[in-house]
Amino acid sequence: MKAKSIKAMSPKELQVALDESMQDGFSPTLAFVFVSVQQDREALRNMFAEANIAVFGATTNGEFTDEEPEKGSAAVLLLELNTDFFEIYTADFDQDNYRKIAKNLAEKGKAKFQQVGFLLATSHAATDGEQVLKGLEDAGGDQIKAFGGAAGDEYAFKETFVFSDHWESDKGMVLLAIDETKVKMEGIATCGWKAIGTERTVTKSEGNHVYTIDDIPALDITVKFGGIENPTEENANLMVEIAANFPLQLQRPAGDPVMRPGLVVDWTDHSFYTSGTVPQGSKVRFSLPPDWDVMEKVVQGAQNLKDTKMPEADALVVFTCAGRILSLGPLMSEELEGIKNVWNVPMAGMFSNAELARATGGNLEMHNLTTCCIALKEI
Numbered sequence: 001m002k003a004k005s006i007k008a009m010s011p012k013e014l015q016v017a018l019d020e021s022m023q024d025g026f027s028p029t030l031a032f033v034f035v036s037v038q039q040d041r042e043a044l045r046n047m048f049a050e051a052n053i054a055v056f057g058a059t060t061n062g063e064f065t066d067e068e069p070e071k072g073s074a075a076v077l078l079l080e081l082n083t084d085f086f087e088i089y090t091a092d093f094d095q096d097n098y099r100k101i102a103k104n105l106a107e108k109g110k111a112k113f114q115q116v117g118f119l120l121a122t123s124h125a126a127t128d129g130e131q132v133l134k135g136l137e138d139a140g141g142d143q144i145k146a147f148g149g150a151a152g153d154e155y156a157f158k159e160t161f162v163f164s165d166h167w168e169s170d171k172g173m174v175l176l177a178i179d180e181t182k183v184k185m186e187g188i189a190t191c192g193w194k195a196i197g198t199e200r201t202v203t204k205s206e207g208n209h210v211y212t213i214d215d216i217p218a219l220d221i222t223v224k225f226g227g228i229e230n231p232t233e234e235n236a237n238l239m240v241e242i243a244a245n246f247p248l249q250l251q252r253p254a255g256d257p258v259m260r261p262g263l264v265v266d267w268t269d270h271s272f273y274t275s276g277t278v279p280q281g282s283k284v285r286f287s288l289p290p291d292w293d294v295m296e297k298v299v300q301g302a303q304n305l306k307d308t309k310m311p312e313a314d315a316l317v318v319f320t321c322a323g324r325i326l327s328l329g330p331l332m333s334e335e336l337e338g339i340k341n342v343w344n345v346p347m348a349g350m351f352s353n354a355e356l357a358r359a360t361g362g363n364l365e366m367h368n369l370t371t372c373c374i375a376l377k378e379i
Contacts, residue, residue, distance in 0.1 A: 001079055001080060001081050001183070001314040001315065001376065001377070001378035002026055002079070002080040002314070003077065003078065003079050003080070003314050003315035003345065003346040003376075004021045004026060004028070004077075004078045004346050005065040005066070005075070005076065005077050005078070005346040005347060005348050006018060006021055006065070006076050006078065007063075007064075007065045007070065007073055007074060007075045007076065007348075008073065008074050009072065009073050009074075010039075010040075011039070011040050011043040011044050011047060011074075014044065014047065014074050014076065015047055017076075018047070018051065018076075018078075021078060026078075026080060027080050028051075028053050028078035028079060028080050029052070029053060029054060029079065029080060029081050029082075029083050030053065030054050030055075030056070030078075030079040030081055030086060030176075031048055031053050031054070031055050031056070031057075031076050031077065031078050031079070032056050032057075032076065032077040032079075032317055032348050033048070033055050033056065033057035033058075033074065033075075033076050033163075034057070034058060034060050034063040034074070034075045034076070034348060034349065034350035035057065035058075035059055035060065035063065035073070035074040035075070036059065036060060036063065036071060036072045036073060036074070036154060037059040037060075037152075037153040037154060037156075037159070037160070037161065038072055038154070039072075039073075039074055041057070041059075041161065041163055041168060044057075044074065045057075045163060045164075045165050045166065045168070048165045049165040049166060053078070053165065054083070054086070054088050054164070054165060055088070055163065055164045055165040056088060056119065056121070056164070056174055056176045057121075057161075057162060057163040057164065057168075057174065058121040058123070058149065058151040058152075058160075058161070058162050058163070058174070058350060058352075059123075059151045059152060059153055059160050059161045059162075060151065060152045060154075060350035060351055060352070061152035061153070061154055061155055061322035061325075061350070061351040061352070061353070062152075062154070062322065062325060062350070062351035063075035063348070063349070063350050063351070064318075064336055064347075064348070064349055064350075065077070065346075065347060065348045065349075066336070066337075066340060066347065067333045067334075067336040067337035067340060068333060068336075069325060069332055069333065069336070069351070071154065072154075075348045075349070075350070076348060077315055077317060077346060077347065077348035078346075079314075079315060079376075081183070081378065082182070084179070084182075085178065085179045085182040085183055085378075086176060086177060086178050086179065086183070087108075087109065087112055087113075087176075087177045088164050088174065088175070088176050088177075089105040089108055089109065089174075089175045089177065090105075090162075090164050090167050090169070090172065090173070090174050090175070091104070091105055091169075091172055091173060092169045092171060092172040093124070093127060093171050093172055093173070096128070096131075098127060098128050098131035098132045098135065099131040099132070099134050099135040099138065100135065101132075101135065101173065102131070102132040102133070102134075102135025102136050102138075102139075102173065102175075103135035103136070103138040103139045104135075104139075105173070105175045106118065106135065106136045106138075106139035106140055106144070106175070106177075107139045108177070109139075109175065109177030110139055110140055112177060112179075113177060113178070113179040113180070113181075114181065115179070115180040115181050116140070116177050116178065116179065116180060117144075117145040117146070117177075117178045117180045117185045118136060118144070118145065118146040118147075118148075118175055118176065118177055118178070119146075119147055119148055119175075119176040119178070119185075119317065119374065120132070120136075120146060120147075120148035120173055120174065120175045120176070120356060121148050121149055121150070121151055121162045121173065121174050122148070122149075122150050122151065122162060122172070122173045122356075123150070123151040123160040123161050123162040123169055123170055123171055123172055123173070124160060124170055124171035124172075125157055125160070125353070126171075127150065127171065127173075129150060129276065129354050129356055129366035130276060130277055130365075130366045132173065132356070133146065133356060133364040133365070133366065136364070137364060142363065142364075144364070145180070145185065145187075145358075146356065146357070146358075146364060147185075147187040147189075147317075147319070147356065147357045147372055147374045148319060148355075148356040148357070148372075149319030149350065149352030149353075149354065149355050149356060149372065150352050150353040150354040150355075150356070151352070151353065152322055152350070152351060152352055152353045155322065157353075160353065162174045178376075181379070182378065182379055183376060183377065183378050183379065184310070184376070184377045184378075184379055185374060185375070185376055185377075186305060186309045186310040186374070186375050187305070187357060187358075187372060187373055187374035187375065188301045188302065188304075188305045188357075188360065188372070188373055189355060189357035189358065189359060189360065189365075189367055189370050189371070189372040190256070190297060190298050190301035190360065190370065190371060191259055191294070191297075191298070191321075191367070191369050191370040191371070192290070192293060192294035192295065192296070192297035192298050193247065193249070193259060193287045193288070193290060193294060193369060194287065194288045194293065194294075195249050195257065195285040195286070195287055195288075196285070196286055196287065196288050197225070197285060197286055198285070199251060199283040199284070199285055200213050200214050200221075200283070200284055200285065200286075201213065201214055201281065201282075201283060201284075202278055202279070202280055202281060202282050202283075202284060203215045203280070203281075204280060205278050205279065205280045205282075206280070207277055208260075208273050208274045208275070208276055208277050208278060209266075209271060209272075209273050210248075210262070210271060210272055210273070210274055210278050211269065211271040212271070213284065217269060217270035217271060218262065218270065218271050218272050219231065219262070219265055219270040219271065219272050220270050222242055222246055222262065222272075222286070225246065225286050226241075226242070226245065226246040226286075228241060228242070228246075233265070233267050238265070239262060239263060239264065239265060239272075240326060242261065242262050242272075243261035243262060243263055243323055243326075243369075244261070244290075244323050244326045244327040244369075245287075245289040245290070245327065246286060246287055246289070247259050247260060247261035247262070247287050247323075247368065247369055248260040248261070248262070248274065248278065248284045248285070248286065248287075249284060249285045249286070249287055250278055250282060250283075250284055251282065251283040251284065251285065252359065252362050252363070252365075254361060254362045254363070255358075255359040255360055255361035255362015255363065256359045256360045256361060256362060257285070257359075258276070258359060258365045258366075258367060259275075259287075259367060259368045259369040259370060260274040260275055260276055260278050260284070260368065261274060261275055261323060261368050261369060262274055263275055275354060275366070275368040276354070276366045276368070289327075290327045290328060292331075294327075294328070295328065295331060295334055295335040295338065296338075298335055298338070298339065298371045298373075299335065299338035299339060299342070301360075301373075302338075302339050302342045302373050303342050305342075305373070305375065306342050306343060306375075310343075310375045310377065312343070312377055313343040313345050313375035313376060313377050314345060314376055314377050314378055315345055315346050315347070315375075315376045316339070316340070316343055316345055316346070316347040316348075316349075316373065316374070316375055316376070317347070317348065317349060317373075317374045317376070318336075318339060318347060318348070318349030318350075318371065318372065318373050318374070319349060319350060319352045319355050319356075319357075319371075319372040319374075320335075320336075320349060320350075320351055320352065320355070320370075320371040320372070321351065321352060321353075321354070321355060321367070321368055321369045321370055321371070322351040322352060322353060323368060323369045324351070324369060324371065325351055327369070335371070336349075339371070339373055343375060354366050354367065354368055355367040355368070355370045355371070355372045356372070357370075357372045
């Protein structure tokens with residue numbers, strides 16, 4: 001598989017970059033297209049359709065092809081790959097049928113390829129990523145290989161999109177099925193946030209609405225733990241501070257914990273809504289604010305993946321949480337550079353609203369504040 005990454009600030013610039021990439025005979029058949037919601041997606045889709053390049057696309061909270069995050073741009077990973085080795089499926093969600101739709105699409109991939117792996121992206125803030133993953137498991141079993149992310153809109157949290165070369169949706173999913181007898185795919189999801197203190201019990205919750213932890217309102221115990229100043233409704237930065245610095249770590253029976261940052265406060269009872277389900281009775285721990293070790297753990301995770309499962313790669317796709325760049329700021333470039341240097345192959349990625357991947361040693365999960373690296377290698 002040949003791969004190249006390109007980026008541009010407009011469809012016109014991207015067309016030039018695409019044309020230049022093919023001057024040496026490179027003939028891409030598949031493009032991962034990560035774009036700002038401000039970009040003209042119709043023009044981009046038409047560009048790739050005219051070039052007979054299949055598209056796996058999503059809008060972002062920022063995008064990158066190397067160590068420098070961009071905003072307002074288009075970041076593209078081009079692959080020259082036999083079209084018999086992959087297939088792209090798309091669907092809109094109707095009401096809350098996330099699990100059913102995901103199962104239907106995954107079954108198509110299973111029917112086409114005897115050994116299949118998936119890359120996926122979803123749109124719309126209400127989309128339940130956990131139900132999507134359960135749908136994939138319904139089709140392929142609990143060991144099915146799947147990685148992906150939720151589309152963004154530069155932190156507006158209003159309207160996100162996923163798309164292919166002939167379709168887009170503000171409430172749907174795009175699913176790339178890969179023939180793993182022809183293309184090896186391995187990935188890892190890791191966050192690096194350190195837990196502190198003892199396990200605490202979620203004493204009241206419904207879905208992703210966490211009311212109390214150890215019988216104390218979720219907001220109050222978080223504020224007390226974090227020493228947060230001005231925890232009032234007028235403080236517009238309160239939830240950004242909590243989500244980026246003091247997320248809950250949901251403990252699982254097997255595998256690494258899953259990050260569940262608080263996102264929205266219900267001021268009537270000081271409860272809050274998290275990024276994903278936190279079952280009543282589950283165990284959680286709080287997190288320390290991030291430091292340099294957060295980045296080092298992610299890069300070490302990528303290096304371990306190379307050392308143990310994926311010594312060589314042709315290309316790298318990365319989904320990393322938008323919350324990481326809020327927490328790490330300019331240091332995010334160090335993390336992206338470290339990831340790229342592990343394999344030193346063409347890379348493209350996005351800052352996502354959620355990450356979808358198997359937890360280390362555990363199950364398929366919807367993650368937050370996590371970086372998901374996927375390496376691809378034609379066999």
